[in-house]
Amino acid sequence: MRKPMKRTCLKKVIALSIATAAGTGLCGCALEPEPYDGDYDPNFYDAINTYVGEEVSLSAEVLDVLSPTSFTIISGDDPTADPLLVLNESDAEEVLPGMPIQVTGAVKEAFDPSTAEEDLSIDLEDALYEDWIGDFYLEVTAIDAPAE
Structure with a gap:
């Protein structure tokens, strides 16, 4: 048995x-995670930590232009979304406040001006970025303006 x-x-x-x-x-x-391709809105920002290191495509509105290589974006439809810092290794001359925009790039965490300068070979005026230190940001590889 x-x-x-x-x-x-x-x-x-x-x-x-x-x-x-x-x-x-x-x-x-x-x-x-699936690559994100959509609106920059509060739902995306609430889940941004799941996209760290991933490439995303965001439709948004330019809030402020900080330098030729950096600007901030907000949700064009929902003003409650936190702004997001966007860094580009070359000048983004056509970017203006209020402009609808499509940006594609890698989500990064814990912004540090000196690290970003090294990574992108750009020069950032540290005083302009004090409010962004430690925040999520986007290192873009493509900027399409205006977004449709």
């Missing part, structure tokens, strides 16, 4: 192992 029990137990262990392996594989797929 012991042999059938062993076979039954072995079959259960194998079945459980297969189910666990299959479930782990499925869970692994679900954990990868």
Whole structure:
């Protein structure tokens, strides 16, 4: 009688192992975030930490131009969204306050002017960026204005 029990137990262990392996594989797929391509709004900002290091495309409105290589964006539809700092390695001459814009780039965390200067080979006037230190920001690779 012991042999059938062993076979039954072995079959259960194998079945459980297969189910666990299959479930782990499925869970692994679900954990990868989808690239974000949409409006910059409070919902995006609330989930911004899930996009750190990822490339996103945001439709927004330019709030302020801080320098030729940096500006801030806000939600064009919802003024309750926090502004987001945007840095570009080259001059963004066509960017003006109030302009609708589409930006694509990598979400970064914990803004530090000296680190950003090194990463992008740009010169930032530290006093202009004091309010942004430690905040999320976007290192853009593409700017399309106006956004539609």
